[in-house]
Amino acid sequence: MKSDISGFPEFLPNEQIAFNSVMDAIRHHFELYGFVPMDTPAVERIETLLAKGNDSEIYGLYRLADENSKKSLGLRFDLTVPFARYVASHHGNMIFPHKRYQIAPVWRGERPQFGRYRQFYQCDVDIIGEEELSLEHDAEIVKLITETLRDLNIPEFSTKINNRKLLTGFLKHIIVGEKAEERIIECMRLIDKMEKMSVDEFWSDISLLKVSEKDSTKLKSFLDVDKRGKNDEILKMLKPLNFNEEFNAGVSELANVLDLLKKFDIEDRYVRISTKLARGLSYYTGIVFETVFDDVKDIGSIAGGGRYDDLTSKISADNKFVGVGASIGISRLVPKLIERGLLNCDKSATAQLLVTVQNRNFIGSYMKLSGKFRKLGIKTETYLQNKSLGAQIGYASRKGIKYVLIANDVELLDNKAIIRNLETKEQHVIRTKYMGKEVVSLLR
């Protein structure tokens, strides 16, 4: 993968074909579950984009420099905010629960680095309900993401799962008093990135938040809970803690989703509780999860998502929509798969067959012949440059086109042609007048 402008990657043809094959596989899974496609413009009104968060320059927003327009527009930095805007404006014509997917680029003006781009693709699935949405949907999303990834040829992965209520409930229990809300958010952020910090660093930062010694002890044991390993054991420890109602609701939702996942045939090894998981400070309100490779540590998460009970209130106040969704980061995933040799990248062609042209006076006949193959559903390219047969076959070989058709004028007039398999060097003479299944099976 190359990048001519920093952070804006582009692929060579073989990589693009591989990238698209992953994208198609993901799309296929999404549609298998009945999700419908959706697209929105690359730009949104600035006020819509800013509705996501507190920060005035969220994600290094790209603003459109259009002096003639009074509208103030910017490039989307994720697919959820545009979706919220979409629901707010079209809900009258939508059917709920609404299940949609969207595979599209987003833009962020951050400094790029490895596995982090300024333009990258997200594959989002979301389920939106009016007023309420049962917990089964949360489990279904996790199941869908797990199965989608499982069916790709990727390294071992697992999904960390948590519930925001559990985390905030606990933090509300230990952090009270002045500026409690800010300190809770700061504490949640520290916990979220705890694994990146040293132990000393973490606790010295925590002490800045005026957590009492007694509560620090509680925090410590709380953080240790998910070291237990087995989800059942972790839940068994969490249940009696009974810090407050919010916490209890979180534990109960978490337990329910895990129970549903069992019923939905998602094996335990794919999902494990991580009470530290917060997933940034965004709109999540319930279940949160993110998927990482077990052994590949140098890229962040490859998928993630969660439940948000308040999708549209910042955009339109009249109706309440709740949702649960997830996103797969293929712009991170695919280069890693290519680097690891897990993604077949040796084809620079979509064609299965190259029709070579030896006698250029018969170009019309060659083109008609190509047309016959195309009608049979075989992707066929006709070689149109004036080059030797050897050069034409070399062209097919380098592009990864498996078959070539070879015919001179005599053969054309006799309705014959040679099909050569470039991998096995096998050649077959075929009759070109009436071609059917036997030719199709020959080209498999």
Added chain:
RNA sequence: GCGGGUGUAGCUCAGUUGGUCAGAGCGCCAGAUUGUGGCUCUGGAAGUCGUCGGUUCAACUCCGAUCACUCGCCCCA
């Protein structure tokens, strides 16, 4: 926004204290190979040494600025 690294052929890079130093491998093109690719051999094309300025008899080499890319931090999936 902050800090480090790097800019020489299409790609990956070498280039000594400033003076035969415009180089290699890969790739590309042609031929050996007159209907049949990969392998091998032979030949060939290709670079304003990122850009601008300075020092010097002399700059790819030293200095300054600038631009670009890249890695990390902040932030974030």
